[in-house]
Amino acid sequence: MNSKNHKSDILDYIEYLSFAIILCLSIYSVFHNLIVGIGGLVFLGVLVFLFASRKKRDDLLWKKRMQEMSFKLAKLSKKSLLGIPLPICVLELNGDISWSNSSFDRMVGVPEGKTAIGISLDDLVGEITLRKILDESKVIEDEFEFKGRKYMLNYSFTKLNEDSNDNSSDYKIIVYWIDNTELEDLKQKYEDDREVVMIIEVDGYEDVIKSTPEENRSILSMKIEKTLSEIEAETKGLMKKIYNDRYILFMRKSEFKLIEKGKFAILDKARQIDCENSLPVSFSIGVGYGGNTIEETGDFASGAIDMVLGRGGDQVAIKNQEGYNFYGGKSKNFERKTKVRSRLIGVALKEIINQSDKILIMGHSYPDMDAMGAAVGIYDMCKFYGKKANIVLDNVNEAVEIFINRLKEKEYYEGLFISHERAIDMCDAKTLVVVLDTHRPSYTECEELLDISKRVVVIDHHRRGVEYIHDTILLFHEVYVSSTCEMVTELIQYTDNNIKINKLTAEGLLGGVYLDTKNFEFKTGVRTFEAAAFLRNLGADTLAVKKFFDSYAEDFLIKADIIKKTKIIDNKICISYSLEEINNINLIVAKAADELLNIKSIEASFVLGIKGDTVFISARSIGNINVHVIMEKLGGGGHIDIAGAQIKDLTISQAYDMLKDTIMEYLEEE
Known part of the structure; x- marks a missing residue:
C-alpha cells in the first residue's frame, strides 16, 4: 500500500512539472507568435481541468472504498469478537x-x-x-x-x-x-516432580546404643531401621545409608509436602522406640529443595542438617531459596559424657593462639556473667601461653559490674579491656577474634571486627538461629552444655595438664555456670559439676561468686511490681512487664522471669522490659514448654528452658501483644 501511494505521488509530481513546462512555453510563444501562445494556454487550461476532474473522481472513489472497507472491518471485528475462543x-x-x-x-x-x-x-x-x-x-x-x-x-x-x-x-x-x-x-507438575534431598541423622547413636541392655541392642537398631524404612515407603523415595547414624533420602516434592503437612510424625515415632534404652531415640532431619541444580539442593540439605545439629537435634530444618523453616525441637538435649571433642577443640585452640600476634575477645552486647566469665577464661589461657589479649567492652552493665570492678583492682588484669574504637584500630585480617556466648553477628559486642578479621573462633552453647557467623576457623558449638563458662572450663582443663589460671578467673567462670544453671537447678549434668569442682580446686570462692549477683534495693521493688502485674495464660504461663527505663532492666526482667517459675502449676514465664528503643524479653521454662521456639519467632533464641529476645522500634505495649499472640499460636500448635 505504501509503495503504491509513493508511486502515485511521483506521477503527480511529473504532471505538475509538465504543466509548468507547457505554461512557460506558452508564455514564451505569446511574445513571438500570439496565436500559438494563446493556443498553448488554452490547451494548458483544458489539461488542468481534466487533471482536476480526474483527481476529484479518484478521491471520491478512494473514500468510497475506505468506507466499504471500514464497514467490512467492523463486521469482521464484530464477528471475530462474537466467535473468538477467548472469553x-x-x-x-x-x-x-x-x-x-x-x-x-x-x-x-x-x-x-x-x-x-x-x-x-x-x-x-x-x-x-x-x-x-x-x-x-x-x-x-x-x-x-x-x-x-x-x-x-x-x-x-x-x-x-x-x-x-x-x-x-x-x-x-x-x-x-x-x-x-x-x-x-x-x-x-514440574514443581511437584522436583527433587528433594533429606539427610537423616540418629542423634547420639553410639550413646543411645550403649544406654540399651546388650541383649536389646540389635533389636533397637532394627527398630530404628524399620522406622526409617517406613518414611522411605511413605515418600516413595530412595534411601541410602551413609554411616551407622546417617542416611540420605531422595524423593519428589509432592511426596515431601505430604509428610510436611503431617508435621513430620516420624519425630514422634522415633521417641516411641523402647528397648529399655535409658536415652531416647531421636532424629535430626535436614531437608533441601528448590535449588537451581541438584548440587545446590544437596548443599541446602547439608546446610539444613548442620542447622538442626546446631539447634540440639530432634527436629527438622527445611532450607530452600527463601530461607529456613523448622519443625519439632521440643525435647530436651541429653548430655554427652565423652570429653573427646573438648580435648580436640582445646588442642586446636592452643595452636591457633600460639600462631596469633593480636587477640581480641568479645561476648554479646550487654554481657552477662557467662559471657564475661568465659572471656576472662580465654584471656587467662592466652596469658598462660605468653600471648597478650584484650577483651572488647564499651559499657559496663549491672550484670557484670561487680566482677569487672574486681578485675580492674587486680594488677594481673591491667589493660584487659579496650573500647570498640581501639579494637577496630587494632584489628586486621590476621587478628584472632574469639566470640563467646553468641553465634549471631548482630548480637556481638563489636560486629565490625567480624568484617575485618579473617580468623574468627566461636564458642557458644545456644541453639543455632538462622543468623550465624560464617567462615570461622574454629567452631565449638554444643547446645547440651549448661553454659559457655563450662565449655571454656573444659578447654582449660583438657588443653594442658600444667595450665594455671588466676583465682578470680576461676570465680568468673564459676559465676557464669551459676548464672546459666540458676544455681545448679537447670540444665546441669555430670560434666557441669565436674567443671565446678575443677574451678573450686583452683581456688574459686563460692561466697565471692555469690557476691557477683548482689542487687540494689530498687531492683527488688521493680521486680515486685513486675510480679504484681503478672497475668496467667492457660493456667500455666506467666506474662508480665516493667515500664521502668533503667540501665539494668534486662537483668531485672531475667530475675523476675526466674522468680515467676516458683508459682505453683506455672510451666513458663515471660517478662518484658524497655531500654531506649529496645524491648527486652526474658523467657523461662521448666522444660515442658519450649521457650526457644517462641523467642525465635520474635527474632531471639536460647534454649528450651532459658531464652530471650530483643525487639527494636516497638512500644512495650506492641511487643506485649506480639508476644501474647506468639504464645497463643504456640499453644494452638501444641
Missing part, C-alpha cells in the same frame, strides 16, 4: 455486563439463546476484583479460579467515545479471560 466481556463501572461474546456466555453457563448482558459479573462468577483499573493507560492482570479452571484476567479501562465529554457512562471495563489451566497444571 471477553465488557463491564459498566458498577460491574454489570454490557456486552459479552459467546465464549464468555458458554464459560459462565448461560443457556443457549440467552445472554449475560445486564447481569452483574459477581452474580455469575462470584466476587471478583475490579480494583486498580481507573488508570486508562494501564492494563491490570489478576488470577482467578472458576469452575476448576485457572484464568488470567486482563482488565482494560477504556473510553468508548474520545470526542465526548468526560461522562462516566462513556467508560467501560473490558475483561479478557485467558485460560491458563493447562499451563498452571504443567507448572505444578
